[in-house]
Amino acid sequence: MQLDKYDRKILAALSENARIRFAELARRVNLSAPAVADRVEKLERAGVITGYHVAIDPAKIGMPILCVIELTVKHREYGMVLERVREMPEVVECISITGTSALLIRTALPAMPALQDLIGKLMQYGDTKTSIVVDTPVPPRLPAQLLED
Incomplete structure (x- = not known):
């Protein structure tokens, strides 16, 4: 269009x-x-x-720990792992990416023990790399090209 x-x-x-x-x-x-x-x-x-x-502030609903977790998954297990990740209530977004990691998972958690539990669950499916979100200097927005006349 x-x-x-x-x-x-x-x-x-x-x-x-x-x-x-x-x-x-x-x-x-x-x-x-x-x-x-x-x-x-x-x-x-x-x-x-x-x-x-709707956009919410996770901290205001008791989920102040925001993380991004890279999960490397073996190709033959990808579908099964994706189904398991979809069932995890801590996961707020999961995208499939290129490169060494197959999945990039965003989470919202109430405390560090919950993060530790989630990482434990994910480690059974592959290697993880976890990053804590400290700020969102560029929130989700439209591509700038869309706004050009």
Whole structure:
């Protein structure tokens, strides 16, 4: 799908606040509310917009330990390991990557013993490398190219 400047403005506004009302969104992008609603629907149908999500502060819900764990998995065990990782409630995101590690796992945990337990579980599937998140200087955002006219 080819995006025009209005689509890009709509996506930028929705990425800042997915709960914005169509009337306010229309005002921001200089279109009518029905035109904005139609464009949003087309973006959804085309698979450009895949969902609307809430952002939370894990520390405020008792999960202050954020980690990124690289897990190296043997090729023949990959599917089984992926199923096990999907079942782990501590895992908030898992992506498949190239290089020596097969999976990059983001976690949110209440305390260090929980991290130690999780690493113990993961070590049965392969080698792990754990990094504690100390800050997120660049939070998730849209690619800059999308915002260019």
